[in-house]
Amino acid sequence: MVGIKDVAKAAGVSVSTVSNVINGKKNVGAETKARVLAICKEMNYYPNTVGRTLKSGNNRTILFNFSDFDRSFYLKIINGISDYANANDYDLIICTKKSCEKYMRNNLTSGCIILDEKMKSDVLERAARESYPIVVLDRMLDNPHIKSIVVNNYDAMRQLIQGIVDRGYRKFGFIGGQEHTADNKERYKAFLDVLEHNHINFPRERYFAGDYREKSGYKAAKILMLSENLPEVLICANDNMAIGAIKAFRENGIKVPEDIAVAGFDDCDLAEAMGLTTVTIPNYERGYLAAQGLIENIQGNRNIDTFKITAKVKWRKTVRDRLER
């Protein structure tokens, strides 16, 4: 591998001169500069990031961590991050699982964005420091070097449920997601609050515990169908479960939305194709904002205020107006 020394030798100058040239320092003669540059190209030389990083620390590189491969909206988030990073001349390293913890400790990167829910918060608290800001998605952390970017699940779910109430529905069913997640709690709380506000009773036996996966929605619907009378509408804490439920209904000859209406949350790819009423989250923008928030903090423009992203209800055909019969 050709290194800075080889270039220096070939150009008949010292390594520092080569370094100064490739880093655009202006204390180099025009002639020397041209010669060195020519030789770099000729020898196909590229500075070694590792050597460079080790010395200087700062290297315009950020880290993104995720590990759930089932949710295709992750690609959109990555797209947003990638675009912002590129536009600002930062490199982006993405990693999955535990490698991330390692990279946070090295000065390979100058900061990171965390989406992986399996990443423990206390690890993040320990890794974050003045010279290593962190942005977390979908979780709230109170730390001077960590910025949170979260979706306003509560307001979006409130709008969805109130809209459904306004469309004449009174008898609700609910399939919850992974119970410990902040997402799920917020979504369920909004659901309950709106019903209460409208003096609508929600008996606990119409709550079904799922895990955000399609299968759990399918199973919950199967159980639901055992009961004497179906709810008028089934709210699911995410789209995957809603889709699972719809499949179960169809298999049993129950029509959506004629026999039961269904709503989800997330607006995944399938949601549009299936005509599922849901809540749409601007994922590309979320990634973009995360990268922006991180890079601003890296560059010293400190701002760790939590950013709440607005999500919007998408009315589609799995929920129709009961009053317009």
Next chain:
Amino acid sequence: MVGIKDVAKAAGVSVSTVSNVINGKKNVGAETKARVLAICKEMNYYPNTVGRTLKSGNNRTILFNFSDFDRSFYLKIINGISDYANANDYDLIICTKKSCEKYMRNNLTSGCIILDEKMKSDVLERAARESYPIVVLDRMLDNPHIKSIVVNNYDAMRQLIQGIVDRGYRKFGFIGGQEHTADNKERYKAFLDVLEHNHINFPRERYFAGDYREKSGYKAAKILMLSENLPEVLICANDNMAIGAIKAFRENGIKVPEDIAVAGFDDCDLAEAMGLTTVTIPNYERGYLAAQGLIENIQGNRNIDTFKITAKVKWRKTVRDRLER
């Protein structure tokens, strides 16, 4: 940041001893080892990858490069790569766009897997070397340090088309993808070969040029509908275009498959939901095999034979048997 020196000082030993301990060398006294380990934990010390890499070169890290965020099967490929890498104690760094070129030249990683079609082949030819093997997906490269893993598009398309012929179809339309890609050429060639073999005429005016995106399928279908008589079946070089075409047909009251049958290629998430007949590619497995091929080569078990992955036809309801009317 706590470094090896800090640990050495705290433990009252030299840095080499600490290094030997954390690398599991056996030339260290049991007592010393225990003390050092305890202090590492206590001080929350993790070796710096950058320093380590700079010195040793080899660092059990591989690189994956992609840059198209529209295709959700990328996540499945990543999942496969990630699982194999993890199981073999390798770190995985994913990067998009041009950062990759940089990382290939450094010894940050020991090899890479390339999916990004925008990555130029000559760059890869230059980067590949004994100590830096490369695996390319979806392209064939003849280089002693590059292994190709490709999908057997030809056989799969042949099966699909022959199956459609067997189901009684004779009048075909075709929407092609990006014309320069190997994928597309192979798929189209198989299509033509099967028709010829069955003595079925395919007039060139029933070929439409697309670009693999949904919109181009939509537009092609719009144009198709201008003609006097529709083909009996429309073959699309991928699912996205097939979906676009189906949307166009539906908007114009043309029923699929009653008025025209449609087939795609890829088996994307939406394909199942829409009942699209297509070809399914085992993406998780593809990623897994790529990681395996790469790591084997890194470890000196040289094998650069091209690997052809078998894809399978998935018959669904957008193509029905014409004979069973």
Next chain:
DNA sequence: TTGTAAGCGTTATCAA
């Protein structure tokens, strides 16, 4: 304007 040399965090060699 250019060169010398120290140092970034680690591992490897060799001597103690």
Next chain:
DNA sequence: TTGATAACGCTTACAA
């Protein structure tokens, strides 16, 4: 069994 020291490729004072 342990420690001193050079080396990895680069940047950066500082000296020339």
